[in-house]
Amino acid sequence: MDAAEFRRRGKEMVDYVADYLENIEKRQVYPDVEPGYLRSLIPEEAPEEAESYEDVVKDIERVIMPGVTHWHSPYFYAYFPTAHSFPAMLADMLCGAIGCIGFSWAASPACTELETVMMDWLGKMLKLPEDFLAGTEGKGGGVIQGTASEATLIALLAARSKIVKLIQADHPDRSETDVISKLVAYSSDQAHSSVERAGLIGGVRMKKIPTDDKFSVRGAALHKVLKEDRAAGLIPFFFCATLGTTPSCAFDCITELGPICNAEKIWMHIDAAYAGSAFICPEFRPLLNGVEFADSFNFNPHKWLLVNFDCSAMWVKKRSDIIGAFKMEPLYLKHDHQESGLVTDYRHWQIPLGRRFRSLKMWFVFRMYGLKGLQAYIRKHVTLAKEFESLVRADQRFDISADVVLGLVCFRLKGSNELNETLLKRINSARKIHLVPCQLAGEFVLRFAVCARTTESRHVQEAWSHISHLASELLQELPH
Amino acid sequence: MDAAEFRRRGKEMVDYVADYLENIEKRQVYPDVEPGYLRSLIPEEAPEEAESYEDVVKDIERVIMPGVTHWHSPYFYAYFPTAHSFPAMLADMLCGAIGCIGFSWAASPACTELETVMMDWLGKMLKLPEDFLAGTEGKGGGVIQGTASEATLIALLAARSKIVKLIQADHPDRSETDVISKLVAYSSDQAHSSVERAGLIGGVRMKKIPTDDKFSVRGAALHKVLKEDRAAGLIPFFFCATLGTTPSCAFDCITELGPICNAEKIWMHIDAAYAGSAFICPEFRPLLNGVEFADSFNFNPHKWLLVNFDCSAMWVKKRSDIIGAFKMEPLYLKHDHQESGLVTDYRHWQIPLGRRFRSLKMWFVFRMYGLKGLQAYIRKHVTLAKEFESLVRADQRFDISADVVLGLVCFRLKGSNELNETLLKRINSARKIHLVPCQLAGEFVLRFAVCARTTESRHVQEAWSHISHLASELLQELPH
Numbered sequence: 001m002d003a004a005e006f007r008r009r010g011k012e013m014v015d016y017v018a019d020y021l022e023n024i025e026k027r028q029v030y031p032d033v034e035p036g037y038l039r040s041l042i043p044e045e046a047p048e049e050a051e052s053y054e055d056v057v058k059d060i061e062r063v064i065m066p067g068v069t070h071w072h073s074p075y076f077y078a079y080f081p082t083a084h085s086f087p088a089m090l091a092d093m094l095c096g097a098i099g100c101i102g103f104s105w106a107a108s109p110a111c112t113e114l115e116t117v118m119m120d121w122l123g124k125m126l127k128l129p130e131d132f133l134a135g136t137e138g139k140g141g142g143v144i145q146g147t148a149s150e151a152t153l154i155a156l157l158a159a160r161s162k163i164v165k166l167i168q169a170d171h172p173d174r175s176e177t178d179v180i181s182k183l184v185a186y187s188s189d190q191a192h193s194s195v196e197r198a199g200l201i202g203g204v205r206m207k208k209i210p211t212d213d214k215f216s217v218r219g220a221a222l223h224k225v226l227k228e229d230r231a232a233g234l235i236p237f238f239f240c241a242t243l244g245t246t247p248s249c250a251f252d253c254i255t256e257l258g259p260i261c262n263a264e265k266i267w268m269h270i271d272a273a274y275a276g277s278a279f280i281c282p283e284f285r286p287l288l289n290g291v292e293f294a295d296s297f298n299f300n301p302h303k304w305l306l307v308n309f310d311c312s313a314m315w316v317k318k319r320s321d322i323i324g325a326f327k328m329e330p331l332y333l334k335h336d337h338q339e340s341g342l343v344t345d346y347r348h349w350q351i352p353l354g355r356r357f358r359s360l361k362m363w364f365v366f367r368m369y370g371l372k373g374l375q376a377y378i379r380k381h382v383t384l385a386k387e388f389e390s391l392v393r394a395d396q397r398f399d400i401s402a403d404v405v406l407g408l409v410c411f412r413l414k415g416s417n418e419l420n421e422t423l424l425k426r427i428n429s430a431r432k433i434h435l436v437p438c439q440l441a442g443e444f445v446l447r448f449a450v451c452a453r454t455t456e457s458r459h460v461q462e463a464w465s466h467i468s469h470l471a472s473e474l475l476q477e478l479p480h
Numbered sequence: 481m482d483a484a485e486f487r488r489r490g491k492e493m494v495d496y497v498a499d500y501l502e503n504i505e506k507r508q509v510y511p512d513v514e515p516g517y518l519r520s521l522i523p524e525e526a527p528e529e530a531e532s533y534e535d536v537v538k539d540i541e542r543v544i545m546p547g548v549t550h551w552h553s554p555y556f557y558a559y560f561p562t563a564h565s566f567p568a569m570l571a572d573m574l575c576g577a578i579g580c581i582g583f584s585w586a587a588s589p590a591c592t593e594l595e596t597v598m599m600d601w602l603g604k605m606l607k608l609p610e611d612f613l614a615g616t617e618g619k620g621g622g623v624i625q626g627t628a629s630e631a632t633l634i635a636l637l638a639a640r641s642k643i644v645k646l647i648q649a650d651h652p653d654r655s656e657t658d659v660i661s662k663l664v665a666y667s668s669d670q671a672h673s674s675v676e677r678a679g680l681i682g683g684v685r686m687k688k689i690p691t692d693d694k695f696s697v698r699g700a701a702l703h704k705v706l707k708e709d710r711a712a713g714l715i716p717f718f719f720c721a722t723l724g725t726t727p728s729c730a731f732d733c734i735t736e737l738g739p740i741c742n743a744e745k746i747w748m749h750i751d752a753a754y755a756g757s758a759f760i761c762p763e764f765r766p767l768l769n770g771v772e773f774a775d776s777f778n779f780n781p782h783k784w785l786l787v788n789f790d791c792s793a794m795w796v797k798k799r800s801d802i803i804g805a806f807k808m809e810p811l812y813l814k815h816d817h818q819e820s821g822l823v824t825d826y827r828h829w830q831i832p833l834g835r836r837f838r839s840l841k842m843w844f845v846f847r848m849y850g851l852k853g854l855q856a857y858i859r860k861h862v863t864l865a866k867e868f869e870s871l872v873r874a875d876q877r878f879d880i881s882a883d884v885v886l887g888l889v890c891f892r893l894k895g896s897n898e899l900n901e902t903l904l905k906r907i908n909s910a911r912k913i914h915l916v917p918c919q920l921a922g923e924f925v926l927r928f929a930v931c932a933r934t935t936e937s938r939h940v941q942e943a944w945s946h947i948s949h950l951a952s953e954l955l956q957e958l959p960h
Contacts (some may be wrong), residue, residue: 001848004496004567010497013570014490017577018483031589035822036616038593043681046601050850054899056567056843060574064790064840067590071580079587079812082834084579085487087536090493094540096788097497097573099564100551109511110547113518136516146626147832148498157681177661180683193808194833200806201637201831203683246812304836306830308576309834326680331919332559332726332927342515349832351681353674354782354789360544363536368481370530387658439811447812 001053003360009053017089021072024454029075030434033067050163069434072109074452074459078436080123080246080274081381081407081451085306091364092308095357097168102355103347108337112344115144122313122362124302125280129292134317136342142315143349144358148247148273149194150351151298151314154322156185156198156238159267159295161325163237163322166265180204184229185238188217188252190245199238205234213404215248217241217254217442226256238267243287243296247438248402248410249392251275251287258293271298277304278382278406280373295321304381304407305374306453307361323348381450382405388448391464397471401440407450410440411433413471417444419478426470433463481533489533496540497569501552504934509555510914513547536646550916554932554939558916560726560754560932561861561887565786566912571844574789575837580836583827586815587879592824595624596840602781602842605760605851609772612795614889616822622795623829624838628753629674630831631778631794634802636665636678636718639747639775641805643717660684664709665718668697668732669671670725672751678720685714694729695882695920697721699736706744717746721774723767727918727927728882728890731755732765738773750777753792757784758862761855767885775801784861784887786933787841803828816914861887864940868928871944877951881920887930890920893951898926899958908949913943 001009004163041063070076093379102111118132119142119211123133126442132142145151180203187195189208199206209217211226226236239261254270261268276283277297291297291403298314317324326350337343348351367376385407392411394396401410412420417478420443424437448463481489489803516750521543550556552564582591599622614621625631644659660683667675670690679686689697689705706716719741734768736748741748750771756779759762773776781787796802807828817823827833849857869884872891881890892900901924902918904917928943 001566003502003566006569007494010494010573013492013573014487014494017490017573018487022483022576033589033789035589036593038590039597039616041787042597044600045604045852046846048852050853053567053848056847064578064590064594067588067593068578068581069586069588071578071588079581082579082581086481086483086489087533089486089576090489092576093490093493093497093569093573097500098548098551098680098787099561099562100545100549101559105515106545106549108549108551109513110518110544111516111549113516114544117519117522120524124525136519147834149833150831153831159684175661177683181655181657181661192833193810193813195942197760197806197808201681203640246810308579309581309836310832326677328677330673330726331924332627332916333673337515339481351630351633352790353629353672354627356789366526366532367531367536370527372528373530436688436812444811448575461758461784 005053012039016178023141024070024073025075027073028431029064029069029070030431031067031429032431033271033451038063038067047206051246061292072452072454074455075433076446076451077463078434078451080449081304082309083302083304083306084308084453085365087364087368088306088308088361091360095360097436098357100357102333102357103353104333104345106336108357111263111359112346113358115346116141116344117357118366119313120361121316121366123315126276126288127285128297128315130319130438132297134344139319140315140317141314141319141344143346143396144312145298145312145350146264146310146352147191147312148271148300149197151312152195152240152269152271153201154314154350155240155269155296156202156204158206158322158325159238159269160202162267162321167235179235181236181237182233184234185240186222186225186236186244187240187422188245190215190247191240191242192273195240195271211250215250217252217257219253219260222257223259226260235266236266238269240269240271241312242271243272244365246274246408249406249408249441250402251405253436254293256458262293262436262450265379266293267296270294272297272299274303274407276298276313277301280371281378286455301362304378306365306369306377306447310459311358311361348427377453381455384450384455384457385409387457388464391461397475401443401445409448410438410445412443412445420446423471423474426474427467430466430470433467485533504550504553505555506823507550508788508911508913509550509553510908511547511549512911517544539607552932552934553954554935556915556931557928558914558931560664560929561784562789563782563784563786564788564933567784567844567848568788570840571630571840575840578837580758583817583822583833584813584825585817586673588837591837592826595826595842596621596824598839598842599623599793601794601846603795604723606756606763606768608777608795611797612777614824619799620795620797621799621824622793623826623948625778625792625794625830626790626832627792628672628751628778628780629677631792632675632720632749632751633678633681633682634794634830635720635749635776635778635820636682637745638685638796638805639718639749640682640684642747643715647715648798651691656790659715662713662715663717664714664718665704666716667720668722668725670683670695670719670727670730671722672753675751679769681794691730692752695725695730697732697737699733699740702737702740706740714869716744716746718749721747722929723750723752724886728920729755729888730882730887731885734770734773738770742773746765746776748773750774752777752779754780754783755886756793757781758858760851761858764886766856783844784858786845786849786857791838793839800939816947857933861935862887864930864937867937868940868944871941875948881923890918890925891928892925899954900924903951903954906954910946910950912946
């Protein structure tokens with residue numbers, strides 16, 4: 001395919017994409033396929049000879065679409081949202097065309113510099129403390145990671161490296177493995193599975209702090225565990241606070257936890273993967289109070305800020321902490337500007353070496369929505385969640401299982417876990433809407449997350465009437 | 481921006497992309513900007529109100545392009561290639577539109593299943609042993625990682641987890657940290673910096689095995705170190721072989737190393753990040769002989785197989801090894817088909833949780849080029865490298881510093897490192913072509929990597945005459 005054919009096919013693809021998104025409601029949100037469905041639809045090997053574009057394109061509807069879960073359907077209420085917008089898609093086309101691999105400043109200065117400035121723009125939208133911004137002389141700054149899982153891992157590894165150096169400075173005889181064997185990291189018992197996984201990868205003990213009745217970690221709970229662990233000869237070094245947990249969108253109390261971490265020289269990382277986007281609205285910004293105590297902070301614009309995956313925004317107060325943990329300098333990656341204070345080599349900030357020009361997506365989205373447009377988008381989702389909450393609350397058969405703070409509603413039928421499991425199974429089998437469950441204080445709970453950009457009140461009303469109808473059917477079948 | 485405007489803007493962007501690529505030769509390959517250039521060109525904060533698309537688009541040439549290193553210019557010979565093709569860009573547009581996050585089978589079955597089948601297609605193209613293919617009942621299989629760095633890390637962590645379990649089975653009293661403190665991993669002294677970094681992240685000792693005069697690790701060299709380390713009470717557990725090293729595209733001798741690793745129960749991972757694409761050609765496939773001894777194998781179609789970044793292909797013989805190291809199962813990620821043998825949940829195979837629908841790029845590229853088209857592409861680059869090699873060899877002032885096997889030529893002026901550093905500086909300052917150096921056996925060496933899809937003989941000839949001219953100037957300045 002040459003550039004001339006790309007002009008034609010690219011425009012056809014633009015129309016296909018627009019058609020897909022304009023008509024996504026008409027597609028069944030969750031597919032009917034059984035595991036292994038796809039293999040029999042296509043050849044067992046790649047073709048020897050080139051096929052035509054027509055042949056490939058007609059297989060999209062035959063092979064791919066029947067097996068797609070439509071995350072951008074307004075009938076999709078599962079997991080958390082993944083961001084999606086036209087400006088981000090346009091920026092991604094440009095990113096693909098430039099196709100640079102921005103692992104160092106020299107590898108493509110625009111790629112690095114736009115990222116640093118966009119992370120400052122975003123930090124300012126969130127009113128992050130100055131310490132986290134790069135500016136022209138800052139010691140902190142932001143970086144785009146692929147996912148929150150990577151951000152948590154990077155923070156934990158940086159904290160591990162820092163504490164090992166600190167302890168070895170006082171006790172030069174202690175080996176790294178000896179120190180690591182005493183380390184202990186903490187998170188909420190509601191924290192995402194990726195936090196526990198970060199501990200596993202880093203080879204450190206990871207303990208879950210029990211949460212209160214709002215599913216929030218409080219200062220006293222952390223304090224108690226720290227005291228016990230210090231007494232047992234362990235070395236607490238890392239606490240991952242969650243703002244907006246995956247099960248119920250609960251918030252750890254960082255105004256209590258932060259001062260404890262600072263006093264105890266424990267690295268506090270904040271994972272606000274989903275909730276972080278909301279902090280651009282003044283009315284939700286208080287949820288981030290206490291961030292000034294954190295060493296690193298992360299949230300995913302690719303969840304709820306209209307920047308297509310992947311774009312996970314991470315800030316650190318001291319870039320030297322994060323760089324120091326990973327820096328390797330082979331000759332083929334050195335360049336003249338390496339030592340300048342203005343130059344950032346983002347490869348030292350992340351697990352992969354290569355990186356795409358992802359900040360273009362932020363630039364397009366921030367400018368074409370404007371701060372007000374982004375705030376309006378967040379508020380609309382929160383309003384829809386509140387609308388769904390009201391519908392649930394008005395039905396005596398149901399309970400709301402956790403405070404509805406942002407765009408997630410946790411609810412269940414009054415009754416057994418089994419009853420709720422059956423209800424969820426019926427909802428998902430009907431294929432009209434798609435939800436996933438969570439567990440809260442031993443209870444099986446349904447999660448209703450407002451996800452799609454195009455979700456409107458009528459979809460939420462429809463979803464509720466569908467759920468309510470299935471619940472009625474289910475309850476009627478039960479022996480009285 | 482609504483779908484209607486996207487139709488218009490998307491088509492404009494397609495034309496912009498086609499224009500950019502058709503005229504890329506006319507742009508200076510390496511930018512003139514100084515560190516910090518971009519910040520002053522744009523506002524300090526995101527706009528409050530939405531801007532128009534015109535405003536954004538006109539800034540591409542004003543703000544972005546002056547700072548871009550044009551990796552797809554036929555004058556770019558630095559690092560290694562990063563893949564770029566029209567079919568991959570079209571597939572990426574579709575990937576962005578579907579915008580699913582395929583962390584589990586249920587999250588979008590098509591995303592998972594196409595990936596499994598495409599990895600089988602690619603494995604067959606490389607004639608990988610059957611063990612590495614998923615098929616319908618295989619114990620192995622492939623996964624798309626973001627980068628080779630992640631693949632190496634995943635392999636090392638899986639090997640670490642496996643050896644710890646193995647040793648604890650015999651010695652239940654030994655703690656994990658105690659075992660880890662005795663572990664030792666190995667790689668070539670020519671291995672990529674990401675291998676050493678994987679050891680650092682995994683918290684294990686990492687030793688570099690000295691290479692022979694072809695920059696290749698031989699069996700005897702590994703054998704010697706293993707013997708010493710076992711005698712010292714260490715536990716060898718992981719060897720990362722490199723096929724196509726970054727400095728000089730050298731190949732570790734895996735037919736010798738593999739049997740040693742198998743006999744000593746050491747996990748052998750093969751990193752063929754760059755060279756791997758060439759193994760689809762029968763004449764280069766012998767370079768992969770010995771892969772049958774490996775536990776895992778990885779290369780980057782996003783380097784040299786026309787699939788835009790990111791797409792790093794990794795295969796394992798036993799998927800249970802890799803899954804066992806990371807599996808976490810919170811309720812919100814469970815689904816009905818979890819336990820079926822046909823179902824793959826790729827989130828257990830990788831560091832991040834989220835993942836894009838990257839196999840679409842492979843599908844489009846493999847079909848629209850066909851195996852023959854892909855082979856022709858590889859052969860063209862190798863031929864161009866050989867052409868450059870001949871030009872260098874015909875000039876008595878220069879030496880070829882390493883065997884030219886694929887698309888990389890390592891060369892230098894006869895003389896001091898300083899002389900060659902000066903030559904490289906002048907080449908890159910002239911901005912006509914772009915190269916990076918490496919170090920081989922203490923010598924500063926220039927690397928000429930055939931990179932762009934559109935590089936032709938005339939570009940290589942031009943590049944050489946430019947280098948030769950700069951060398952003449954430099955040598956004339958020297959005192960006789």
